[in-house]
Amino acid sequence: MVYNCINNILTLLYPAPCLLCDTPAQDAICPDCQADLPHNRHSCRCCGLPLTLADEATCGHCLAHPPAVDRSFIPYLYAAPIDQLIGRFKFSGQLAQGRLLSRLLADHLRQRAEMPDLLIPVPLHPQRLRQRGYNQALELAKPLARQLGLALDHQSCRRIQPTPPQHELKKHQRKRNIRGAFQVTRTPAVNHVALVDDVVTTGSTVNELAKCLKQRGVARVDVWAVARTP
Ligand SMILES: [Zn+2]
Ligand SMILES: [Zn+2]
Structure with missing residues (x-):
């Protein structure tokens, strides 16, 4: 005090x-x-893709192929200056930037999102974790859980394949790249989970993890991320 x-x-x-x-x-x-800050004001409720029409709720792709993710809450576009903050946080180990991003995300979620039973940060493969020294999704999820009073679980899901970063791949390669990348080692005994990540590129990664959790009986899986690439 x-x-x-x-x-x-x-x-x-x-x-x-x-x-x-x-x-x-x-x-x-x-x-x-x-x-x-570049707000992602009108976006697809499922995948967070920025939409041009304000009254559109779901993008054409999600209408044609409903994803495993139920709702996405992604307040910003992956553009300047959010991309600088994320870059320094993710690649230069500047965790103060991560705390700021987490607070911006919490402010957005408090007003809009239905609170889940559990937060699960998107896991990194152990090899990438060794290189980076920390999982940026977990570093975002920890202060988020504290600020919103939510439970956090970073042990039930593992990344079992060292996949190349999604942004280095072409669109059609991304889905294939991520298939079978995750393993749920312990079923979370909850109905509603929110996956936490820094950036959503196409949604393939979070969707693959959401699919695994739904196969284990989780009824609703949302995505909470800072920024979406258009
Ligand atoms: Zn969509
Ligand atoms: Zn300034």
């Missing part, structure tokens, strides 16, 4: 630089940068 008070006074007296533009800011990013 005392520590928090002192911390708040220090922030007012000596604002830290904005994580994006370096001007002194009371928050992690300044109001100007906050206003510049």
Whole structure:
């Protein structure tokens, strides 16, 4: 309590630089940068794909081939300056950026999403985890679980195939690339799960994991991610 008070006074007296533009800011990013964030305002309720028509709820692809994912909540487009924040968080180990992204995501979800019984971060293959030193999805999910008061499970699902990153592949290769990539080692005894990830590229990865969980009896699987590639 005392520590928090002192911390708040220090922030007012000596604002830290904005994580994006370096001007002194009371928050992690300044109001100007906050206003510049690329919102994914109208998107497919299943896969989060940005849609051009505001009254459209589901994209043509999801209508023709309903995915295993029930709902996606993805507040931003993978564009500047969100892509910089994600890049530094994911590839340069700057975990402060991750905490900011998690807070932005929590603010969006609090107003819109139905809270699940459990959060599951999309697992990384052990080989990739060794290279990176942390799983960015877990680093997003931990503060998210704390902020929203939700349970977190990062042990029931494993990635058993070291697949190349989805963004390096052509569209038709992505689905094939991810098939059989996950294993559910312990069935979560819940009805409603939200998968957490940083970026959704085509939705193939989260959809494959959602399929595995549904095969084990989970009734509803949503996706919570920071950004969607168009
Ligand atoms: Zn700024
Ligand atoms: Zn869709």
